[in-house]
Amino acid sequence: MAKIFFNLPIGKEERAWEASNGATRTNLVLVNKTGRECKADGYLIASIGFLNKGNHSFLFINPQTGSNDPRTLGVFLNDRCGYRVVMGEELFSASSVGGPGNSESKFGVYSPGAVIASATYKMRDGENFWVLDEVKGWNFIGKDAVLADDEITEL
Numbered sequence: 001m002a003k004i005f006f007n008l009p010i011g012k013e014e015r016a017w018e019a020s021n022g023a024t025r026t027n028l029v030l031v032n033k034t035g036r037e038c039k040a041d042g043y044l045i046a047s048i049g050f051l052n053k054g055n056h057s058f059l060f061i062n063p064q065t066g067s068n069d070p071r072t073l074g075v076f077l078n079d080r081c082g083y084r085v086v087m088g089e090e091l092f093s094a095s096s097v098g099g100p101g102n103s104e105s106k107f108g109v110y111s112p113g114a115v116i117a118s119a120t121y122k123m124r125d126g127e128n129f130w131v132l133d134e135v136k137g138w139n140f141i142g143k144d145a146v147l148a149d150d151e152i153t154e155l
Contacts, residue, residue, distance in 0.1 A: 002069040004061065005043045005137035007130065008077045012037040016061075019079035019105035021098040027056045028096055028107050030077065034063045041137040048073060048109060050092050057094035059107060072112050074132035079105045081119035088114025088132070115141075 010016045016032035038044050047062045047069065059075065073091070076083065082095060082104030093108030110116070112134040117127040129145040130138050 001045045001047055001064045001067065002071045002073050003043050004046055004048055005041065005072070005074045005132065006038055006077070007040060007075070007138040009040045009042075010038040010044075010061075017077055017079075017107075019077075019096060019107075021096040021103050021105050024055075025098045026094065026096040028094055028105055029056060029058050030075070030107065031058055031060045034061055041139075043137060048075075050094075050109075052094065057107075059092070059094075059109070072134045074110045074112070074114065074138055075107065076110060076116050076130070076132075076138065077107045078118055081121055082106045083116050083118040085110070086115040086117050086129070088112075090114065 010032055012035055014031055015029060017030035018028065020027045034044055034046050036044060044061060045064055047065065049060045051058045083106055089111040091109040093106060095104055095106035097104045110132050112132050114132045116130045119127055126144040128143055129141045131141050133139055
């Protein structure tokens with residue numbers, strides 16, 4: 001079973017998180033089959049899978065079965081203005097785009113070291129940066145963070 005971190009609290013109900021940006025847009029659904037809740041930046045020991053079917057994209061968090069999966073993974077959930085992957089490995093993602101401004105709901109699964117830049121409405125407040133740490137989970141690293149010297153343009 002993998003150690004799965006979440007950036008938002010997850011309820012113990014089966015449909016733990018849902019988002020959609022309009023009646024005709026993709027419905028994003030996080031299905032928690034473990035029956036356990038998880039605090040923000042907490043983790044569950046579980047397996048994870050996805051299913052894209054019709055107008056739905058499901059992410060399943062399944063109870064422990066017996067297989068030993070040594071991986072650490074991170075699920076990032078956003079129902080506001082979407083996000084982008086700055087660096088690192090994205091294993092799965094789905095989004096629902098529509099509505100005013102840059103309205104986008106999105107979720108995905110990432111490997112440790114992944115850096116996410118979550119957008120703000122019409123980018124009025126820049127981006128918020130998050131990094132997935134193998135031990136601590138999702139950590140906020142700042143607004144409009146400078147991540148590496150190679151981002152800096154020499155004059």
